[in-house]
Amino acid sequence: MKNIALAPGIYTNIFKVCVPDECVTVMVAPVCAFSSLQELRREIERSGWRARVYQYGTQVFGYGQDMEQLASRDFQRKKIRLLEYPGWCARLIAEGLSDYLKDRGYRERFGKGRKQLYEPNPYRTAAEKRLQVFRGYDLRVLYLWREDMPVFGLIVDICWEIQDMEGKRLNTTEIAQYRAMAEIARIQEEYLSDNRINPEVSRSRLLNHILPFVRNCKEFPLPICENLNVQLEQTPLRVIVGVQQ
Numbered sequence: 001m002k003n004i005a006l007a008p009g010i011y012t013n014i015f016k017v018c019v020p021d022e023c024v025t026v027m028v029a030p031v032c033a034f035s036s037l038q039e040l041r042r043e044i045e046r047s048g049w050r051a052r053v054y055q056y057g058t059q060v061f062g063y064g065q066d067m068e069q070l071a072s073r074d075f076q077r078k079k080i081r082l083l084e085y086p087g088w089c090a091r092l093i094a095e096g097l098s099d100y101l102k103d104r105g106y107r108e109r110f111g112k113g114r115k116q117l118y119e120p121n122p123y124r125t126a127a128e129k130r131l132q133v134f135r136g137y138d139l140r141v142l143y144l145w146r147e148d149m150p151v152f153g154l155i156v157d158i159c160w161e162i163q164d165m166e167g168k169r170l171n172t173t174e175i176a177q178y179r180a181m182a183e184i185a186r187i188q189e190e191y192l193s194d195n196r197i198n199p200e201v202s203r204s205r206l207l208n209h210i211l212p213f214v215r216n217c218k219e220f221p222l223p224i225c226e227n228l229n230v231q232l233e234q235t236p237l238r239v240i241v242g243v244q245q
Helices: 035-047 067-073 084-103 172-176 183-187 201-215
Strands: 007-017 023-030 052-056 061-062 076-081 107-111 113-117 123-128 131-146 149-162 219-221 229-232 238-243
Touching: 007 201, 023 067, 023 149, 035 061, 035 067, 052 084, 061 067, 067 076, 067 183, 084 107, 084 113, 084 131, 084 219, 113 149, 131 183, 131 201, 149 201, 172 183
Parallel strands: none
Antiparallel strands: 007 149, 007 229, 007 238, 023 061, 023 076, 052 061, 107 113, 113 131, 123 131, 131 149, 219 229
């Protein structure tokens, strides 16, 4: 995972992830040993191993509960300092949080360079209960540098999914046929109760959705063999990104 470039502005939905400065054990192999990491991942899946692989430069890291099985594919054990590999660490945070949420029934959908996880039950219904409104969280992990040390942050945005009562995901055109666009906009807090645009929608979503979500994810384990948890700070970071003149 590469560092994420942010557009200029003030960000209040970034939460610091506190990662212990620890050494961890991984399996390591040269990337040139494999013609395709996708094929290696498929082999791991076919074998039923609870292991993952990730390319970091010229190396491939193998990790997870069954990582020792990778010794059959020329991986070797190695002890590394986690914070010396911030890209991999950011990936571990994203995978660890995803695993934590899926264990609690969340559904995962993939976007471009990010994860979207939806709550298992509808947040609200609309159109006289003919539509289900699911609340989800669009999650990205970034890292910045401070005094030659990586500082990790979790960006949390709200996303929504509308389904019919049979579980079909609907697009905007299909939703419009139910004549429920304004009702759904009120549920999503884009509109006020009188159907005026909500000028405080960002603040409302932070207070009513994002902060409660973060409170429920204040600690979760990384998907490595060591029993290593990370903590999610409850107060958003105020990150200001400017443009160099």
